[in-house]
Amino acid sequence: MGRSPCCEKEHTNKGAWTKEEDQRLIAHIRAHGEGCWRSLPKAAGLLRCGKSCRLRWMNYLRPDLKRGNFTDDENDLIIRLHGLLGNRWSLIAGQLPGRTDNEIKNYWNTHIKRKLLASGIDPQTHRPLLSGNAASSGGGAATNKAPLPARPHPIAAPTKASAAAIFAVTKPPPVLSSDDGGRSISGTTSTGEPRCPDLNLDLSVGSTPSSPPAETPTSQRPVCLCYHLGFRAGEACSCQTDSSGPQEFTYFRPLEHGQ
DNA sequence: AACACTCACAACCGCCATATC
DNA sequence: TGATATGGCGGTTGTGAGTGT
Incomplete structure (x- = not known):
């Protein structure tokens, strides 16, 4: 069944954004927040598709973006x-x-x-x-446009659900915006049960220098992602650990910035 | 100087998941 | 409960800048 287009394409601009368009979008979002993307272009006086506005804001105009080379x-x-x-x-x-x-x-x-x-x-x-x-x-x-082989990953098949489950938490993430990562993550569970009880991560990735030691976390115990990734307590996240591993789910907080 | 080629990145497209009616 | 609307994601493309010949 065909979907209606997200906007009236014949009346929308495409291609690179002009400075004026950027200013309009910024001004509108500052004044009204990130509301309904579909109606935003009209409200902001932009001849753009709502999706295009969202993309421009998310990828380029958001004030919390860090530009420049990757460290x-x-x-x-x-x-x-x-x-x-x-x-x-x-x-x-x-x-x-x-x-x-x-x-x-x-x-x-x-x-x-x-x-x-x-x-x-x-x-x-x-x-x-x-x-x-x-x-x-x-x-x-x-x-190639051909789909990837069944599952290219040797680790955990990263379906959207399972990947989101990796980041399942018992406390809110301090570094995520409310509507960015939050949506896809929160959608994966509504039961309050452990969100990834069956996750069995094998981190024998070639480039991973040190997997968790012999005492590998099991599916019985919630495990901090940073632990899986080879970080030690306090190196990369704020989760509490003891000799037996992390005590609770926590978001991986790799790089703290004073933002 | 002119052209060809490569690289980097912004933007678009189509699909999927979720929310709403 | 199904249809529709909307937001979001991942793959891909277009294009300007940089570099080599």
Whole structure:
């Protein structure tokens, strides 16, 4: 069944945004907040699709965005998170304050993927490339329109639900905006039960230097993501730990910024 | 100087999930 | 309960800047 278009395309501008359009959008959102994207263009006097306005705001105009090059820490974190989550850019972006999913996606495709390939690592599986299938596994994901093989990830199949479950929390995330990561995460559970009881993460990712020690967290115990990613207590998050591991779910807070 | 090529990134498109009626 | 509207996500494309020949 066809859907009605999100806007009247014949009356909308496309392509690069002008400074005037940016100013109008900023002014409107400052005055009225991020309300209904569909009606925003008309209210703001913009000849743009609502989705286009949202994208422009989210990826470029938001005041809390951090511009500039990715740091080494961010680079490493993206690789680790990608190893866990796959191409769940919005979830990855949720762990990198000030970065957008689009930005991270672009950075991955233009920088990290190439680096990994040059290092002989398959950017999709994070495993060493085998000479026999290197071409298909490495380049294929980026250039072919054919769907990826069943599940490219050796770890946890990162469906939207399971990936969101990784970030399930018992307390609200301090670094996420209310309508960004929050929506997809909150949608995964409404029962109050442990949200990822069956998650069995194997972090034997090629580029991960140190998985949790012998005493691997089991499905019986909630585990902090930063623990999975090889960070030790206090290095990257605020979760409480003792000798047996994290005590509670918590958001991974990789990079604290005074924003 | 002119052209070709590559790179980086903003923006678009189509689909999916959720909310609402 | 199904249809529709809306927001959001991930893949892909378009284009300007930079670089090499």
